[in-house]
Amino acid sequence: MLKFLNNFITFDYYKCQQCGICKPICSTKAISYTLLPNGLQNISIDSDKCIWCKKCVNACPANKESLYTNYFEEFPNKRYFLGYNKDNSLRRESSSGGVCKTLIIEGLKSGLVDGVYSLKCSTQYPYAEGAFYTRENIPAYTEIPNSVYHSVMACLNFTAIQRCDKLMIVGTACQLRALEKVVKNKCNTLIKVCIFCKQQKTLDSTRFLAKVMGTKIPENLNFSTCYRGTGWPGIVRVNESELPWNRAAQIPFGRRLWTVPGCDVCGDSFGTECGADISLMDPWEIRQQNDLGETLITAHTEKGLQLLQTIPNLVLEAKTYQEVKPALSLKDVWRKQQLVPFFRGKDCDKEIMKAGKKERQQRKWLQLIVERLPRMPFIFYRALCKFPDLRNRILK
Ligand SMILES: Cc1cc2nc3c(=O)[nH]c(=O)nc-3n(C[C@H](O)[C@H](O)[C@H](O)COP(=O)(O)OP(=O)(O)OC[C@H]3O[C@@H](n4cnc5c(N)ncnc54)[C@H](O)[C@@H]3O)c2cc1C
Ligand code: SF4
Ligand code: SF4
Ligand code: SF4
Incomplete structure (x- = not known):
């Protein structure tokens, strides 16, 4: 997310949605991107080139806060x-x-x-x-x-x-x-x-899927990939390795990790x-x-x-x-909306605070487990997914 703060344009990686509009919209070429190992772009602003026109700030979608009034009524x-x-x-x-x-x-x-x-x-x-x-x-x-x-x-x-x-x-x-x-x-x-x-x-999600398939993504990111297609619900492919999508969807890939x-x-x-x-x-x-x-x-x-x-x-x-x-998926979208103020760092009621904290912890631990351990038998990942989803338990 880009903000105009204390006469500078500042970048917040933790709220960036990676849409890619800020670089081409800047007429003075003050914005540059650097690819991180997780496949996301870090964004820097050259204050010598910036003319504070705020075009980037106005275009940045992460800046636009939503109240989600009547979202589901329609x-x-x-x-x-x-x-x-x-x-x-x-x-x-x-x-x-x-x-x-x-x-x-x-x-x-x-x-x-x-x-x-x-x-x-x-x-x-x-x-x-x-x-x-x-x-x-x-x-x-x-x-x-x-x-x-x-x-x-x-x-x-x-x-x-x-x-x-x-x-x-x-x-x-x-x-x-x-x-x-x-x-x-x-x-x-x-x-x-x-x-x-x-x-x-x-990109870490694809690294995980590749591990489950018994292959790897090369460091130079020279690989071919496809996540869907070839018969519903599809097949994930990393180079020559394949994983049916209904299997991928049953392992922690689907649990809001690597987002x-x-x-x-x-x-x-x-x-x-x-x-x-x-x-x-x-x-x-x-x-x-x-x-x-x-x-x-x-x-x-x-x-x-x-x-x-x-x-x-x-x-x-x-x-x-x-x-x-x-x-x-209305319930799931509703839960996401409930947690937006928490992730924006706003004051929110106790229940939301609790759900947000649990969500963070759950993601951290689940990710640590599946990334640190070597490739495990499929049943291990399936068992992990049987653990209750803490966010969903709180935001019913
Ligand atoms: C990141 C992501 C998350 C999704 N999550 C869900 C989900 O949780 N639940 C669900 O029901 N559906 C989800 N979808 C939508 C679903 O996967 C299909 O895209 C949708 O059903 C349309 O299918 P189709 O066969 O009509 O599309 P196709 O005819 O196959 O066309 C695919 C279209 O998607 C565009 N596209 C592909 N990837 C991206 C991308 N990353 N950003 C922008 N455009 C893209 C392509 O340009 C193309 O126009 C998600 C899609 C994406 C890209
Ligand atoms: S969840 Fe929202 S911010 Fe993230 S990619 Fe989808 S539409 Fe963009
Ligand atoms: S404020 Fe204007 S000049 Fe400065 S980085 Fe944004 S778009 Fe570029
Ligand atoms: S404009 Fe898009 S890419 Fe740039 S900071 Fe905002 S969300 Fe990120």
């Missing part, structure tokens, strides 16, 4: 769908049902949007980068990455966005929040597609506070038992609904709120 009135690409192979190779890639590619092909800012695959760590697509530059399905769980500074290339009539931006809530102001004047209609997200991971620090001060998984039109997530617990993926879609606005219903090659099955509720 959910029963939203429109829900299970969606997937008509082509089974594209659906199978995507993160969930390939809805996001379909919106980008078919949206551009059919002229429903003129420009899209999202990610493209790259050859160097973090293996994905921000890209601006137009009708003259439509990506192939394989050029757009599936869910990348380690940190990607997606906004770094936002200056590539050219003026267009209908612009779609795709990203997690923090990325959309960072982008929305800077793209507002570049289009007549802005469509925001939010990738539902409760936490972004550091980007700034994710602690974000409780807007659906992107509703930044005005998302559509959000996309996994349909855990509510989907049919086959290995073809489906995406759980929440249409927040009429604009989002209209786009969904006109996109070619997308199959939509309408669902009621009651049908999709088990997959919406």
